[in-house]
Amino acid sequence: MKILKFKPGIIKYNTMNFILKIWRQENARVKGRFETYHVSGISPDCSFLEMLDILNQQIIDKFEKPVCFDHDCREGICGACSLYINGRPHGPDSAITACQLHMRKFSDGDVITVEPWRAKPFPVIKDLIVDRSALDKIIEAGGYISVSTGGVPDANAIPVSRKDAESAMDAAACIGCGACVAACKNASAMLFVAAKVSQFAQLPQGKIEAGERVLKMVAKMDELGFGNCTNTGACEAECPKEISLQHIARLNREYLTAKIL
């Protein structure tokens, strides 16, 4: 039992130990390898990233280079964290990012493997950090409604049915983490693209450019080296925001319509 010095109360918890196999890679030009580390005295309420903080402190104590990993908000919304844990993007829990994964989801003594996203369009920058700027490039190609600041109608002049607004919001919840790409055996970014296409296609504001948008975004996705969608559904299963395959279906419909018309 470890006792924390909290005033005026105290928190008691049983601690856990883990063996970590972590991908280390100096930069994009050299080969990477797995390194094994031991961490002990971990609280089950500790988040996965906090456990990595503890590991990094151990590494720094030895004056060695700590493990680099992307993270920022640590509340599951910024989409920065991108860890492939025990063969699953964001690890063994559903509907969350790695920063919201807690060690209570593991058992004491577990061996945990941590890798970066593996996909050709996401080259490794260092250790567990990959370059996901390809996703920004897809948005840049057409993931917007072309309105400039000012001169727009009153917000209530564009009514949207509640059903459509809710469904658009389901799609818009995408955090751009890239777990869908990492989960896909083809490294397809279809769910990411579909989320944006579907959000706008369901709103009157977005309908005007819908055809052009889907063609441009899909073309860019192909150009950047993402694979094709073969409907395995791995993306939906691993998406931290539970974005549905239905949006891919809508993308396909939008794409076909745009191609034919």
Next chain:
Amino acid sequence: MIKLNARIPEGVLSEKWTNYKAGQKLVNPANKRKLDIIVVGTGLAGASAAASLGELGFNVKAFCYQDSPRRAHSIAAQGGINAAKNYPNDGDSVYRLFYDTIKGGDYRAREANVYRLAEVSGNIIDQCVAQGVPFAREYGGLLDNRSFGGAQVSRTFYARGQTGQQLLLGAYSAMMRQVHEGTVKLYTRTEMLDVVIIDGKARGIITRNLVTGKIERHFGHAVVIATGGYGRAFFLSTNAMGSNGSAVWQVYKKGAYFANPSFVQIHPTCIPVHGDYQSKLTLMSESMRNDGRIWVPAKKQDAEALRNKQIQPGDIAEKDRDYYLERRYPAFGNLVPRDVASRAAKERCDEGFGVGSGLAVYLDFADAIKRLGKHVIEERYGNLFQMYEKIVDENPYSTPMMIYPAIHYCMGGIWVDYELMTTIPGLFSIGECNFSDHGANRLGASALMQGLADGYFILPYTIQNYLSSEILTPRMNTNLPEFEEAETLIKERIAKLKNIKGKQSADSMHRKFGLLLWELAGMARNREGLTKAIKEFTELRNEFWNEVRIPGDADEMNPELEKALRVADFMEIGELMARDALQREESCGGHFREEYQSEDGEAKRNDEEYMFVGAWEYKGMYEAPVLHKEELNYENIKVQTRNYKI
């Protein structure tokens, strides 16, 4: 010494902004192409400004430390965005939003700026809807509103519990459209380390490429800082891990005044601290106070039994519960402003009525679930409840949530005039990193409003008034001695840090400093503690510069170096916060001085002596900063004691 002049336009309050726009100078389209604008930070303020300026035809360079602009911490805002649309027909107006904001800020904000904010608030909603932001809607297809703390009307627009995300993605998309058009050039994983001043004007920045470690120089005819707040000085906060005060601190050191640094907001509804390994705190949206009721046990022995897990919250009978906000503030109840709610929670916990670790109170939805049904609560707060359950491992539908206040937002920031320009010509500051609109306390759902107001509708006008006199200034070569010198100083600073080779990590020193800052200059402050703080921070800073350990090299990706550079600045910011809190011998908004409170523990403001903005001027590493005062005049609002009781 620069005399503080807010340059507020003449005329009656409601016509100032119209008059300003009518009289200001503009830049013609052919000249816009010749002008470069640097925007640092791509949150709501930065992204909306970059997009709007790009659309106008300026050459914009946008910088962010994250791998993508879409990750800026605006994304984490949950509850909503205020606007004086009066769609619900419940008596809202531009004046009322202005009034609520000034009152909520405890009469420490500038009238003209706040009125303008309220004036453009409606345009923001129009803009976001046109961009495809999926706001919540009524069954008839029109926009839905909800109520928030500090207001008696429903003026908050929202997109589930992800309003910040949706608004940021709107601004990000608009900016990416300009990247496509070629008017905005994006620099990701790039951190600003200094601003370059030439002949008294801001002319560029020095950055570090976080992937390669390369130090780079960038020229701009104007520089816009949109880097958010410095709340992570406290280590534990609701801010993102990378949120920092370094850009703000560097411009302060170059001559921009820092206003009201002690005005920091402590958000009442955060998930309590659960361990000493903890890296950050998670907010539960203030909107939950619409339906959740806050309470602690009325009897100390019950609180103790709860802490020892001998009984469950459900075991406490209704009559033995103290709904302390409803008891103390009958008129506003659970919807009192954030500073009031936070202090009330602290008061109960300090008195021994806290639950959980002792530093927590209950936020209970049982009544709302009984009244509205579980499905309604799920629809309103589903994602927040899920987030809570993932973190705490308790089901908030069946047991009350535990919450405690945490550092959340900085009202203080770089001093700006009516045009959002700092005391350095050509240097602008927008969004959270300026001080302008929230006085001593910000109302919920007003941060998103201010960030987007500054970026979409204010800066794109006011910056032209400055740039109109720059149209003959050619792009400058970054080999000029001013750039050279700034880069050399940064390289020396990095080398110095790297060479310390001490024993402590940047995080461990930051944690130590943050705890001290929270203890001495956090939710409750006093003369003795603040005096001690200034002394101890100096000692800790010396320790840092002798003890910090940074493995790895400067010319590679090195998060430890990034952290160390930020922590060094946080430690200096903390000292200025303490100085500011010490000089302000009153309690107002988020600033609570224990010496200045009424018998029933309410904040006691001192309008006679402290109705001013305290703007600090940097005087050098070994000299005390100088305080300048901008007097606040309230001509359109009657200054009174904030009362949320009746």
